[in-house]
Amino acid sequence: MDGTATDQFSMTAAELSFLLASGDRPGEAPRLLGLTDADRADAVLSAGIGSLLLRHLAAPVEGNRIDLAPAVAAVAAALHRPRAFVQVGLTADDHADGALLIDADRFRFLVGGRAYRCYDITPIAADTDVRDPLLAVADRFLHRHRPAVATFNATSAFDFARGVQPARTALSAAADGTWTVVGVDGTASAAADFDAAAALVRDELATMLLPSAQAQQ
Structure with a gap:
């Protein structure tokens, strides 16, 4: 999603919840997406990161961090700003x-x-x-x-x-x-x-x- 990508893909509520929780401010996006406080529970966020890793939409790197695939990173950036x-x-x-x-x-x-x-x-x-x-x-x-x-x-x-x-x-x-x-x-x-x-x-x-x-x- 560099401004030219158009391929559709799918994400789960847990994956989106993880992206939102990973930023400095979730803002109003969770409410518009129909996500609730329950979607911020540790079990949901763990399921989100696990799903991203399993689907190769994220990869582990040093320091217990992960790198997001470009399309997912773009979604995260838009959700936060x-x-x-x-x-x-x-x-x-x-x-x-x-x-x-x-x-x-x-x-x-x-x-x-x-x-x-x-x-x-x-x-x-x-x-x-x-x-x-x-x-x-x-x-x-x-x-x-x-x-x-x-x-x-x-x-x-x-x-x-x-x-x-x-x-x-x-x-x-x-x-x-x-x-x-x-x-x-x-x-x-x-x-x-x-x-x-x-x-x-x-x-x-x-x-x-x-x-x-x-x-x-």
Whole structure:
């Protein structure tokens, strides 16, 4: 994850907990990832380091220390020094899902929760407009489940820590194939199809998102 890597990989909750515990400040990332105080227990952290070593995502070095694989080291750096977050909430009548974008300036990645407390980690290349992977997450869900809603919540790490409400926009797909976008100001706009709706969401995200997204306009 040097800014160009794009290969997806997976990590367990214990592995992520170990990375968070290894830094000087866990910040708000544990709460956004759904990790709790129980995930900081010694047994969980031991399981995390053991799993990283077993999967060759870390290697022991002198002085009872470990070296992390480059991709894992990048995830650790982003978890400890996030600049901003975007939460994507996906809801339908019989299904729910979501993803979390963590932006740490040099490193950006999407985290998706999966079964058995595992997470898919998808790096985002430095030259990628972050709106593209966010909308791709919504696209896949909304075309599989209708009626359904994708909600985007964006906030800086500083504001999130202070409890400031995130900026929000939502994209919904009705059972009859119609699309609606609710902007940051609460205004609802109808769209003829997903592409038209996505264009509206892109405009909304540009006003609420990260500087890296705005710079791509």
